[in-house]
Amino acid sequence: MIFDTEHYKKLGKEDFESAWHAGPSVLTPPSASSLYPRLTYSRARVHPVFETIHRLREAYLAIGFDEAENPIIVDEQEVYRQFGPEAMAVLDRVFYLGGLPRPNVGIGKEQISKINTILGRDLTGDEEESLRKTLHAYKKSDIDGDELTYELSVVLHTDDAKVVDILDQVFPEFRELKPESSRQTLRSHMTSGWFQTLGAVWEKIPHPIRLFSIDRCFRREQAEDSHRLMSYHSASCVVAGEDVTIEDGKAVARALLSAFGYTDFQFRPDEKRSKYYMPDTQTEVYAAHPDHGWVEVATFGIYSPVALSEYGIGIPVMNLGLGVERMAMIMNKAKDVRELCFPQFFPVRYTDTELGRGVSLIQEPETTPGKTLVRSIMETATAQGSANGPCSFKVFEGELMDTQVRVFVEEPEENAKLLGPASLNEIFIYNGAVLGVPDTEKFAEVRKNGIPTGISYLFAAASKAAAEIEHAARQGMETTVQVKMAKLPGDINLKIEPWVRRYITDNNLKTDVRGPVFLTIRSEIVQNEEN
Numbered sequence: 331m332i333f334d335t336e337h338y339k340k341l342g343k344e345d346f347e348s349a350w351h352a353g354p355s356v357l358t359p360p361s362a363s364s365l366y367p368r369l370t371y372s373r374a375r376v377h378p379v380f381e382t383i384h385r386l387r388e389a390y391l392a393i394g395f396d397e398a399e400n401p402i403i404v405d406e407q408e409v410y411r412q413f414g415p416e417a418m419a420v421l422d423r424v425f426y427l428g429g430l431p432r433p434n435v436g437i438g439k440e441q442i443s444k445i446n447t448i449l450g451r452d453l454t455g456d457e458e459e460s461l462r463k464t465l466h467a468y469k470k471s472d473i474d475g476d477e478l479t480y481e482l483s484v485v486l487h488t489d490d491a492k493v494v495d496i497l498d499q500v501f502p503e504f505r506e507l508k509p510e511s512s513r514q515t516l517r518s519h520m521t522s523g524w525f526q527t528l529g530a531v532w533e534k535i536p537h538p539i540r541l542f543s544i545d546r547c548f549r550r551e552q553a554e555d556s557h558r559l560m561s562y563h564s565a566s567c568v569v570a571g572e573d574v575t576i577e578d579g580k581a582v583a584r585a586l587l588s589a590f591g592y593t594d595f596q597f598r599p600d601e602k603r604s605k606y607y608m609p610d611t612q613t614e615v616y617a618a619h620p621d622h623g624w625v626e627v628a629t630f631g632i633y634s635p636v637a638l639s640e641y642g643i644g645i646p647v648m649n650l651g652l653g654v655e656r657m658a659m660i661m662n663k664a665k666d667v668r669e670l671c672f673p674q675f676f677p678v679r680y681t682d683t684e685l686g687r688g689v690s691l692i693q694e695p696e697t698t699p700g701k702t703l704v705r706s707i708m709e710t711a712t713a714q715g716s717a718n719g720p721c722s723f724k725v726f727e728g729e730l731m732d733t734q735v736r737v738f739v740e741e742p743e744e745n746a747k748l749l750g751p752a753s754l755n756e757i758f759i760y761n762g763a764v765l766g767v768p769d770t771e772k773f774a775e776v777r778k779n780g781i782p783t784g785i786s787y788l789f790a791a792a793s794k795a796a797a798e799i800e801h802a803a804r805q806g807m808e809t810t811v812q813v814k815m816a817k818l819p820g821d822i823n824l825k826i827e828p829w830v831r832r833y834i835t836d837n838n839l840k841t842d843v844r845g846p847v848f849l850t851i852r853s854e855i856v857q858n859e860e861n
Contacts, residue, residue: 379563379671382658383544386565389589390542393582395567398541400523403427406513408522411640416605423550424518428511432469433503437462444500448492460485516548520566520651521606525633528570529641537645538571544654556666563654574646576611579630582650583615587627590661592617600629607631607649615652622660628652680833682759682781688827689757689764689783691790692820693797699730700796703737707792707851711739715749723748727856731803734856742850749788752816752845757783757790757824762834764826766816766843787813787822787847794823795851802853810852816845 376384387397409424410417437458445461446452453461464481467473473481482493497504517523520543532539544565551560567586569578584595600612612631616624630650638647655667664670695701706725714723719741726737741748755766760780766787767773795811802809816822822843834841 378658378662378664379654382654382661383563383565385589386544386586386654386657387542389586390544390565390567392589393585395540395542398527398543400517400520400527400543400545402517402523402545404515404517404522404526406515408526409515412522412525412606412637414605414636420518421515425516425548425550426511427514427516428509430475430507430509432471433501433507434469435465435501435503437465441500445486445496448495448499449486449488453486457486517546518549519547520545520564521604521633521649524566524568524647524649525606525637525641525643528568528638528643528647532570532643532645538569538574540567540569542567554668556668557656557659559655559667559671564651565654565657566649566651568647568649570643570645570647572645574632574648576613576630576632576648578648579613579632579650582648583617583628583630586650587615587617590619590657592619592627594618596624600631604631606634606637608634615650619660621663625660627657627660677836678833680762680830682762685762685764685830685833686759686781686783688830689759689785690825690827691785691793692823692825693794695793695796695800697731697800699728700800702726703730703796703799704789704792707737707739707795708788711749711753711788711792711849714739715747715753717741717748719743719746719748721748722852725851731800733803733806735799735803735853736856737799737851737853739849739851741848746848750846750848753786753788753791753847753849755787755843755845757785757843759783762837762839764819764830764834764841764843766822766845785824787816787843787845788849790823791847791849792851795849799851799853803855806855808852808854810850812851813847813849816843816847819843822847 391397406421406426409420413420442453442458461482464473464478464485468475468478468481479490479493479497482496483490486493486496523543524541527541528539542565544563546561547564548561551558554560567582569582580595580597583597587595594617596616596618598614598616599610600614603609603612608631613629614626615628615630617627618624628650629652630648633643633647633649635646638644655671658664659667659670662670669676695704703726710723710725714721717723720743722738722740724736725739726735728734739748752766752768755768756777758765758767758776758780760776765773765776765780767776769777791811791813794813798809798811813822819826819841824843826841831841833839
């Protein structure tokens, strides 16, 4: 049995995507926004490794492979069965599982005396006997470790805190325990599980058998580096049947990798030659990608009949595998697998657009009239900005918070302009910095290539004033809001989220919103003429 290689050659990315999207859709329940009205819904980020796993799963399913889960804990003897004399070299790179032995705890007069001191009373004879029986049951594994504290608290008629003190102060045997290794290992490669799985099913299910598994493997590397982790994901499959040949590996590689945009393939002999593969069948798969050129993406081979016979498997088996993290690195053009997998432990990188989402206003009006007031303040202040003080211009008269108010923008000082020189500055994010800049030739580069936040000093100050006037009107009070010299973001009602501030600090960037605003906005209560 072989795959129809020509058929798989014809399958491209669009064919696979059509197959994937034909499955049931995953939709956000329509009632989600009503259940969680405070949440803003947007498409969240996916982790590149798990996105790659998702695409590989869908690709395997689309070409007819059933999903399987292989054992993750593998006995040492399985490695000997698969590798023969080479097993010792292979075992050098595996993790052995260990555990703490159960201590043989003695209870004498000294221990009883210490327990009595902690409890503040003497143990009864029944309590002493129950204590001995409980510790003996723990030694025989009749009681689990996470149940010991509770069981002791029951027999000693005390609380868990005192039991913890007893274990710590009276029985040093628990503190002095050292882990002991077993002969169980963590799977270092998916093959160790495939032999066991195929050995269990090959005579019980129809042939050809097509199975895949995408799961973690663990390898005790000397050190982790930019291309190597001790824990990684293997995307592995097997095809088992009477007529399986090396051509099946080529066909599966073409079919699987076409979903990732690869079109041309080269199959090169792999010089590593693992013992569980037949001689001259271990093959590296290189694929040409329009963005990445020729890259090694997978390895396949035919399992050795000698290794298969250890599990009583009487049919040929082709195995193909690839490292998910390596594929994700290629897809994301990543240079360091550690940063790709664990970005939380590396410096965060934000675009200017992303940083702009973290810049907003501290105070804003709550009502529609309040928002109208902001526009009126800005329009009048802009139109009369060069007027010399003392001067005053009415910008609003009407109902606000069920109170009739008038609002003025004014300059009380003589020979001072209504608007300060920085009032029309706008906030831009430029190369990670938060900058308040005017529309001048000096700052043309910032305004051309920076990301505008849509916030000017005047808009921020007017929003602050409108919010405070609303608050005052609700209480039937008048108020005056002044914004003078801006030195810090808060001076102009600008809110910069903590994560943006931390990013700026960590990267030695700057926030510069300095400038003279000198804007005064005053509200007064309109008295009811009938009164």
